[in-house]
Amino acid sequence: MxxxxxxxxxxxxxxxxxxxxxxxxxxxxxxxxxxxxxxxxxxxxxxxxxxxxxxxxxxxxxxxxxxxxxxxxxxxxxxxxxxxxxxxxxxxxxxxxxxxxxxxxxxxxxxxxxxxxxxxxxDGGAWFPALTAERSEEDAQLAARLAQLTPQQFRVLLCLADGLLNKQIAHELGLAENTVKVHVTAILKKLNCHSRTQAAVLVRALEPEAMP
Structure with a gap:
């Protein structure tokens, strides 16, 4: 190797x-x-x-x-x-x-x-302990939805989940506030969310203990 x-x-x-x-x-x-x-x-x-x-x-x-x-x-x-x-x-x-x-x-x-x-x-393989938990369709759908986001949109989404306003997100990520607005609109559309709160709920579903 x-x-x-x-x-x-x-x-x-x-x-x-x-x-x-x-x-x-x-x-x-x-x-x-x-x-x-x-x-x-x-x-x-x-x-x-x-x-x-x-x-x-x-x-x-x-x-x-x-x-x-x-x-x-x-x-x-x-x-x-x-x-x-x-x-x-x-x-x-x-x-x-x-x-x-x-x-x-x-x-x-x-x-x-x-x-x-x-x-x-x-070597191209995988390494997992023996699994007893069932595959989750909800997790599969969540992963597919989040995979539509660009890396920058994903960063913006995490800021949304922290409750930051567009101005704060712009400061945090070094972006123009207008750019943040464009990202937020795209994020909500891609995730089929009607509000920032709905998008934040999706992020909370990423916690290890979160159950579908």
Missing amino acids: SAPAILVADDHPMFRSAVLHALREALPQATVFEAASAATLDQVLAAQPQIELVLLDLAMPGARGFSALLHVRGERPEIPVVIISSNDHPRVIRRAQQFGAVGFIPKSSPADAIGQAVAAVL
């Missing part, structure tokens, strides 16, 4: 260190980047086009449940994403799979599981 470039996105420094150690043991030639928030994740992805794999924690500052997973899939669909989470409920694992992850590693897993999962995914 050639030397892969891997991004580890987790807000806990000690856990990131543990993952880095496991990766060095399994793939000593790998180049590893780190991110501690959704914003940093975005910056590293933009700055490092050579990244081949993302190991992603669901609970990071700036992320809402599966939003970071959906954002990476929209921004860089060619990059496989493996979720690493302390929430390993079968329903959460199934939702991660439906929202586009190619693997799921519970944080309670032994260190060598990380190396095995990464090797499997880099």
Whole structure:
């Protein structure tokens, strides 16, 4: 296997260190980047086009449940994403799979599981614990609706879900207020929502515990 470039996105420094150690043991030639928030994740992805794999924690500052997973899939669909989470409920694992992850590693897993999962995914495979939760049609429909959004529209949607006004969104994302208005109109149309509140409800459905 050639030397892969891997991004580890987790807000806990000690856990990131543990993952880095496991990766060095399994793939000593790998180049590893780190991110501690959704914003940093975005910056590293933009700055490092050579990244081949993302190991992603669901609970990071700036992320809402599966939003970071959906954002990476929209921004860089060619990059496989493996979720690493302390929430390993079968329903959460199934939702991660439906929202586009190619693997799921519970944080309670032994260190060598990380190396095995990464090797499997880099080889074109997948890595999931045994699943007992049923596939959800609601999640499939939600993923399909959100997939219509551009990466910038998805960022605007997350701001909407935080209750920000257009002026605040413009400041947050460095956009003109008129541009934000255009994005909001497009978002509501694509998601078939009649109000900003309806769109925010869709984002809340991305929380790992959210049930259809």
